[in-house]
Amino acid sequence: MAKAQKGPKLQPVRGTHDIMGDKARTFRFINKVFQDIAKRFGHEEISTPIFEFTEVFNRTLGETSDVVSKEMYTFEDRGGESLTLRPEYTAGIARAFISNGLQQSLPCKFFGFGPMFRYERPQKGRMRQFHQIDVEILGVPEPQADIEVLALAATLLDKLGLKDDVTLEINSLGDKESRDNYRDALVEYFTAHKDGLSEDSLTRLEKNPMRILDSKDDGDRALVENAPRISDYYNEATKAFFDEVRVGLDALDITYVINERLVRGLDYYSHTAFEFITTKLGAQGTVLAGGRYDGLIEKMGGPATAGIGWAAGMERLAELVAPDLVPAPARPIAVVPVGATCQAKAIEIAQQLRSAGHRIEMSYRGNMAKRLKRANKVHANEAVIIGEDELARGRVMIKNLNDGNQQEVVLDEVLNYLNLYLSLEVKKL
RNA sequence: GCGGGUGUAGCUCAGUUGGUUAGAGCGCCAGAUUGUGAUUCUGGAGGUCGCGGGUUCGAGACCCGUCACUCGCCCCA
Numbered sequence: 001m002a003k004a005q006k007g008p009k010l011q012p013v014r015g016t017h018d019i020m021g022d023k024a025r026t027f028r029f030i031n032k033v034f035q036d037i038a039k040r041f042g043h044e045e046i047s048t049p050i051f052e053f054t055e056v057f058n059r060t061l062g063e064t065s066d067v068v069s070k071e072m073y074t075f076e077d078r079g080g081e082s083l084t085l086r087p088e089y090t091a092g093i094a095r096a097f098i099s100n101g102l103q104q105s106l107p108c109k110f111f112g113f114g115p116m117f118r119y120e121r122p123q124k125g126r127m128r129q130f131h132q133i134d135v136e137i138l139g140v141p142e143p144q145a146d147i148e149v150l151a152l153a154a155t156l157l158d159k160l161g162l163k164d165d166v167t168l169e170i171n172s173l174g175d176k177e178s179r180d181n182y183r184d185a186l187v188e189y190f191t192a193h194k195d196g197l198s199e200d201s202l203t204r205l206e207k208n209p210m211r212i213l214d215s216k217d218d219g220d221r222a223l224v225e226n227a228p229r230i231s232d233y234y235n236e237a238t239k240a241f242f243d244e245v246r247v248g249l250d251a252l253d254i255t256y257v258i259n260e261r262l263v264r265g266l267d268y269y270s271h272t273a274f275e276f277i278t279t280k281l282g283a284q285g286t287v288l289a290g291g292r293y294d295g296l297i298e299k300m301g302g303p304a305t306a307g308i309g310w311a312a313g314m315e316r317l318a319e320l321v322a323p324d325l326v327p328a329p330a331r332p333i334a335v336v337p338v339g340a341t342c343q344a345k346a347i348e349i350a351q352q353l354r355s356a357g358h359r360i361e362m363s364y365r366g367n368m369a370k371r372l373k374r375a376n377k378v379h380a381n382e383a384v385i386i387g388e389d390e391l392a393r394g395r396v397m398i399k400n401l402n403d404g405n406q407q408e409v410v411l412d413e414v415l416n417y418l419n420l421y422l423s424l425e426v427k428k429l
Numbered sequence: 430g431c432g433g434g435u436g437u438a439g440c441u442c443a444g445u446u447g448g449u450u451a452g453a454g455c456g457c458c459a460g461a462u463u464g465u466g467a468u469u470c471u472g473g474a475g476g477u478c479g480c481g482g483g484u485u486c487g488a489g490a491c492c493c494g495u496c497a498c499u500c501g502c503c504c505c506a
Contacts, residue, residue, distance in 0.1 A: 011479095011497070066503075067504080067505080070430070071505090087505095116506080118504095118505080118506095120505080121430080121431090122498080122499090123499075123500075132506060211504095216503095217502095275506095282500075282501085283501065283502085289506065316506060334466095336465090339464085367462080368462095368465050369466070370459095370466095371466085372465055372467095377467090387464060388464095397464090397465090399465070404467090406465080
């Protein structure tokens, strides 16, 4: 973690982090696994701008949502346009879908990766700039899309070794009719028990009554116990849809628990909502979450188009992934000139080896002890030692840094020797 | 936005009821070893004690403010 600030200007902006070293490798690893799987599921990469007209998020997320009302990085550009750094991926993809007239080429299956920005109080697993991987399917109203998108998520978490660390919770928010009926019943119930509700939940009752269901307040929870249950308000279409999703998950051996208190605030959400949660990240238990948003594109002004997708937080995934699962950097070959007169030849040999695909650690300064020390520190496999004596014989010394053995090799044979030697090393492992 | 905890070297930390030139381990640089690493030994660099103010003869320590990190709430990936 970052240490306390030294001067006011040289610290990274609050809630932002430099990504390097092990963390960068972990990110790359997760992203690679993700992209391989997403492509296998038939998704294509999409990369949308990290900022959009503010309107794009206002309209999709709703003026009263927390994200819009207090978490967006909004600014005016020099032309006086109000722009916003994206707080989530879906709105931008929906906008891209409309902008590019993609209703002509349904269904659209996308995957993406990139930074998101929310002005929040930072915590473990919660930053102001964070990174998400994202999956969306547009134009498939059938529950098969729900199943597929969940299967993609489950496969990813499995490949990242997180199967036992997460639990899949799902719920159905129903279609519009079911949900509207349920919301009315809920408002009626909580209004009747208003005096038992926490302060937060009283505002939820006004703005977003379904949110009361996942309140952490003890008094609220007691009331929620006896509140109307959403499943009692499902109509036939909703029931059939949810059943089909569950049958599909069962068929794929994807285990889940139904959580009727898992909700989404915004009214363009419908049917399936889900979260993969963990207990290993403190208060930020949600690792991957998503749901069906059949009303979104129409609400933005596009043609009525079904949609479902999810996003996962890279930082949260990276916290969970076991370090030994992340591939270590390839071991280099150290090229060590002995003294200034050998440098030109060293550069030449280094370039020859790089061209053949080897990773080279070039030695720049110091006596031989320093140079080999440096080679050892970067876990070089071999050191190609280039000295005047050897060059006079048309040779170089190649030292195995694993066992310390060394051997002179004629210049023309250096590449062959190393190729052969390193292939044997690989077999030994 | 609200509440709790913490800020001493690049990293992990020690620093007594307030007392002189602020310490250790690891890491870094150099030497022992001007052509041979992982071990060892020796030396060195590196600190406005997060920042600003206050109390005091005297503050790394106490008080106030502020910034950052951290845990929780709200909300979310």
